[in-house]
Amino acid sequence: MENNNWINQFEKPLIIGGPCSAESEKQMMTIAEEIDKDYVKVFRAGIWKPRTKPNCFEGVGAIGLNWLKKVKDEYGMMIATEIANANHAKLALEYDVDVLWIGARSTVNPFTVQEIAEALRDTDKIVLVKNPVNPDLDLWIGALERLSGQGIKNLGAIHRGFSTYKKTKYRNNPQWQIALDFKNKLPNIPMICDPSHICGNREGLFDVSQQAFNFEYDGLMIETHCNPDEAWSDAAQQITPARLKEILVDLELRQSDDPDAIYKTGIDNLRHQIDELDSSILDTIAQRMKVANAIGNLKKEHNVAVFQPERWKQIQENAVKAGASLGLSEDFIDKLLQALHQESVAQQNNIMIKKEEKI
Numbered sequence: 001m002e003n004n005n006w007i008n009q010f011e012k013p014l015i016i017g018g019p020c021s022a023e024s025e026k027q028m029m030t031i032a033e034e035i036d037k038d039y040v041k042v043f044r045a046g047i048w049k050p051r052t053k054p055n056c057f058e059g060v061g062a063i064g065l066n067w068l069k070k071v072k073d074e075y076g077m078m079i080a081t082e083i084a085n086a087n088h089a090k091l092a093l094e095y096d097v098d099v100l101w102i103g104a105r106s107t108v109n110p111f112t113v114q115e116i117a118e119a120l121r122d123t124d125k126i127v128l129v130k131n132p133v134n135p136d137l138d139l140w141i142g143a144l145e146r147l148s149g150q151g152i153k154n155l156g157a158i159h160r161g162f163s164t165y166k167k168t169k170y171r172n173n174p175q176w177q178i179a180l181d182f183k184n185k186l187p188n189i190p191m192i193c194d195p196s197h198i199c200g201n202r203e204g205l206f207d208v209s210q211q212a213f214n215f216e217y218d219g220l221m222i223e224t225h226c227n228p229d230e231a232w233s234d235a236a237q238q239i240t241p242a243r244l245k246e247i248l249v250d251l252e253l254r255q256s257d258d259p260d261a262i263y264k265t266g267i268d269n270l271r272h273q274i275d276e277l278d279s280s281i282l283d284t285i286a287q288r289m290k291v292a293n294a295i296g297n298l299k300k301e302h303n304v305a306v307f308q309p310e311r312w313k314q315i316q317e318n319a320v321k322a323g324a325s326l327g328l329s330e331d332f333i334d335k336l337l338q339a340l341h342q343e344s345v346a347q348q349n350n351i352m353i354k355k356e357e358k359i
């Protein structure tokens with residue numbers, strides 16, 4: 001996928017700040033005044049707000065484009081807003097909005113993304129795509145492909161976390177691995193983290209932002225309001241311009257590599273150890289599968305079921321206990337054992353369904 005390296009016009013990292021929603025011209029101008037423009041280069045504000053339930057504040061609508069324009073004219077900042085249909089896209093282009101983003105609820109719908117892509121055909125504006133609400137990497141990449149297919153070259157992605165049924169400490173679970181897989185597949189597409197929507201509160205913003213920098217993200221989008229408690233949307237996750245600056249000052253940027261000789265020798269040595277350990281883990285797993293196959297054959301001879309819930313439960317409990325004493329998290333042990341068990345059960349199932357070869 002072609003990309004114009006638009007991110008290079010900004011000093012890394014790119015910081016996008018501003019309110020969740022535009023509420024009034026005064027609110028917008030006050031936030032723009034107070035935001036530290038040495039750090040924040042793009043001013044964001046939602047004017048069309050997709051809300052879960054009806055009868056909530058759904059954004060001020062197109063009038064907010066005038067206020068965004070005023071921020072741009074008076075403070076020289078670039079401006080950004082969310083677009084969710086072709087009409088929004090056309091209006092945003094008319095008002096010379098520099099950065100347009102497609103929200104998580106729109107990314108899930110290929111018709112919506114296609115309609116927006118066609119309305120933006122060949123634009124040189126920056127277009128960012130938030131991850132879809134559900135953890136589907138192909139859907140996320142597919143949205144970028146639709147935009148690229150319409151000749152849009154200044155593309156980027158925003159990682160805002162994924163919806164979960166179970167409550168977690170996050171509003172939207174980051175599932176970092178999905179965003180890292182995205183970075184692996186599309187290394188030329190800049191990745192911006194949206195800690196506000198991942199956290200859903202103010203407390204977690206610093207840690208999530210630092211984690212994004214640890215993974216070498218290209219920037220952050222953080223919702224900023226002069227009076228967060230009184231904000232008309234997402235009050236719990238917005239912070240003041242002063243707090244935003246504190247966070248930005250304290251964050252540590254990471255580089256992709258260091259040519260320093262001590263670092264090079266150290267990392268080579270440790271990576272060699274990792275290679276050896278990975279190889280012995282694989283040998284051990286292969287041995288475990290051989291034993292599982294032997295069990296499969298025995299079960300077949302004696303007509304015993306593949307899945308043994310009691311034994312499986314006991315294995316899990318033992319492993320979680322052993323893992324804890326080795327400093328391995330329950331979550332990790334759980335995932336590791338699930339993968340082992342799934343493969344073991346699949347191999348035994350193959351043994352069960354294999355017909356005896358007739359001579």
Ligand SMILES: O=C(O)C(=O)C[C@]1(C(=O)O)C=C[C@@H](O)C=C1
Nearest residue numbers: 292295306307308311312341344
């Ligand atoms: O103990 C067994 O019966 C096995 O087949 C081994 C094993 C495993 O791989 O851990 C696989 C399937 C069962 O559900 C339980 C455990």
